[in-house]
Amino acid sequence: MDSKTFKTEVVPMSGKLLRFAVRFLRDDEQARDVVQEVFMKLWSRRKDLAGVDNMEAYAMRMTRNLCVDEIQKHRTIPMExxxxxxxxxxxxxxxxxxxxxxxxxxxxxxxxxxxxxxxxxxxxxxxxxxxxxxxxxxxxxxxxxxxxxxxxxxxxxxxxxxxxxxxxxxxxxxxxxxxxx
Missing domain, CATH: 1.10.10.10 (Winged helix-like DNA-binding domain superfamily/Winged helix DNA-binding domain)
Structure with a gap:
């Protein structure tokens, strides 16, 4: 996947991914960070994305997983x-x-x-x-x-x-x- 295809197929999902992340995290800033991380991961894996049948479902799943990770990260209590x-x-x-x-x-x-x-x-x-x-x-x-x-x-x-x-x-x-x- 080249940058032009990435911009036309992946970037337009940003609004949907952001709303999904906000619903999970209930924090706009955290949700933006998660979506940004999703885009970075998708871009770094762009050569492997040709085998993905449904890019939107793949991105949504990745967003969900990162939201869950973020929630768990904030649930941990420091030792002190x-x-x-x-x-x-x-x-x-x-x-x-x-x-x-x-x-x-x-x-x-x-x-x-x-x-x-x-x-x-x-x-x-x-x-x-x-x-x-x-x-x-x-x-x-x-x-x-x-x-x-x-x-x-x-x-x-x-x-x-x-x-x-x-x-x-x-x-x-x-x-x-x-x-x-």
Whole structure:
């Protein structure tokens, strides 16, 4: 293909190729660059174009492929942005987890505060202050078996109430004694 044939057969498709590229890229300047690149590739392959049956379809396909390449090129995230984005996501997850832990701790404290006095004292000394069972028995003037029984009952009530409140999403349903709040 010589320059005269190129000007008469290929260049007149520029408007159609440009509209097609704009529809893909939604950016006039990028579309012009793609069409320019299509013309440069067609010109560099002009000797092989004699075997092309439908020049317009060939040029449209080339335009489409270059548009897709352009879109993919701009979708890639530079490594610095990717690291910053991942760090931000990690910080957000940590903040969410911390907020959830605080909510859970607040709920547990609220439930513990509703326990009968002896159970409340036993669970506080064991699970919050980390006393040994025999130390708790001595402090509260109780038998070791009574400490274990009260601790077991208190933990069960706290666990059951937390499950109930978390499942129902209603923190003011009923207190541990069964009274409506």
């Amino acid at each position: 942005q990717l690291k910053a984005r991942n760090e931000w996501i990690s910080n957000m997850k940590q903040a969410d987890e911390l907020a959830e832990q605080k909510d859970t701790a607040r709920l547990a404290k609220e439930i513990i505060d509703m326990l009968p006095e002896q159970q409340r004292a036993v669970i506080h000394l064991r699970d919050i202050e980390h006393y040994e069972l025999n130390e708790i028995a001595r402090v509260l003037d109780m038998q070791n078996s009574a400490v274990r029984a009260n601790l077991s009952r208190a933990r069960k009530k706290v666990r059951d109430e937390m499950i109930k409140r978390m499942n129902y999403g209603n923190p003011k349903s009923r207190n541990i004694t069964g009274k409506v709040l």
